[in-house]
Amino acid sequence: MAIRAVVFDFGGVLFDWSPHHLYRKLIADDTQRQWFLDNICTQVWNTEQDAGRTLAEATRMLVALHPEHEVLIQAYYSRWHEMLRGTLDDGLELLTELHASEMPLFGLTNWSAETFPYALRRYSFLKCFRDIVVSGEVKQIKPDAAIYHTSVGRIRSHLSDIREHELVFIDDVAGNVDAATALGWQGIHHVSVENTRKQLRKLGVNV
Template identity: 55%
Template sequence: MPIRAVVFDFGGVLFDWNPDHLYRQLIPDAEERRRFLSEVCSPAWNLQQDAGRPIAEANAVLVAEHPQHAALIRAFYERWPETLAGLLPEGVALMERLEAAGMPLYGLTNWSAETFPYAWEHYPLLHRFRHIVVSGREKLIKPDPAIYRLLFQRMAQDLPALQPAELVFIDDSQKNADAASALGWHGIHHLDAQTTAARLHALGVDC
C-alpha cells in the first residue's frame, strides 16, 4: 500500500530541544545539573505540561516541594527559549526532500500549549505542515493512542479514504513510534536522518 503522508515528531527530529542548553549556564557542575534535571525539573514533570497542565500550576507544585530551588525551577519556563537551540539540519533536510517530492507532511508533538507559540512565531518551517496536533492543546499525549487517532481523523479530511498503513510516523522515542505501529501506521524510531531515510526508501517513499 503506497505511503500517502508522513507525520513528524519535532523534538529530537527537527528541533534541538534540551533543558541542558539553559541549565549549563545556571548549574555549572555536571553531576549537580544532572541530578536537578532528573529529580526536580524532571522529564516526568515537564511531560505534565506537555499534557496540558498550566505552567503556573506546575511551578507552584514544584516550588512547594523544593523551595530551596525556587529560582531554578521558575527559570525552566521563564527562560524556556534558551532550552531550544534551533533546528537539526539533517532532519530538516529530510523533511525538505519529502516536501519537494510532494509528500503531504503533518506534525504530532508532545509540547506545552504555552510554549509552542514561541516556536510557531520564530520557526516558519512549522507553517509548512498541513496540520499539527500539539499535545498541550488537546490535553492528550503520546503514546496515548487517542492522540494518534485524533490526528488521523483530521488527516482523513485532507486525504479521502485514508488507511493507517498509508502513514509513516517519525519519532525519536521508541515507545511513541511503537504506539503508531500498534495502530497500523509505519512507526519509525528516529536515530539519525540517514537511517530514517533508508527506512522510508524501503517503504517506497522518495526522499
C-alpha cells in the same frame, strides 16, 4: 502499499531541544545539574505540561515542594526558549525534500500549548505541515492511543480516505513509534537521518 503521508515528531527529529542548554548556564557542575534535572525539574514533571497542565500551576506546585530551588525552578519556563537551541539541519533537510516532492506532511508532537506558539512564530518551516497535533492543545499525549486517533482524524480532514497503514510516523522515542505501529501505522524510530532515509525508501518513499 503506498505511503500517502508522513507524520513527524518535532523534538529530536527537527528541533534541538534540551533543558541542559539552559541549565548549563545555571548549574556549572555536570553532576549537580543532572541531579537537579533527574530529581526536581524532571521529564515526568515536564510531560504533565505537555499533556495540558498550565506552566503557572506546574511551577507553583514544584516550588511548594522544593522551595530551596525556587530560582532554578522558575527559570525552567521563564527562560524556556533557551532550551530550544534551534533546528537539526539534517532533519530539516529531509523535511524540505519531502515537502518539495509534494508529500503531504503532518506533525504530532508532545509540546506545551503555552510554549509551542514561540516555535510557530520563530520557525517558518512549520508552514510545510498541513496540520500539527500539539499534545498540550488537545490534552492528549504520546504514547497514549487517543492522540494517534486524534491525529488520524485531523489528517482525514485533508486526505479523507487515508488508512493508517498509509501513514508513516517518524519519532526519536521508540515507545511512541511502537504505539503508532500497534494502531496500524508504519513507523520509523529516528536514530539518524541516514537510517530514516533508508527506512523511508524501503516503504517506497522517494528521498
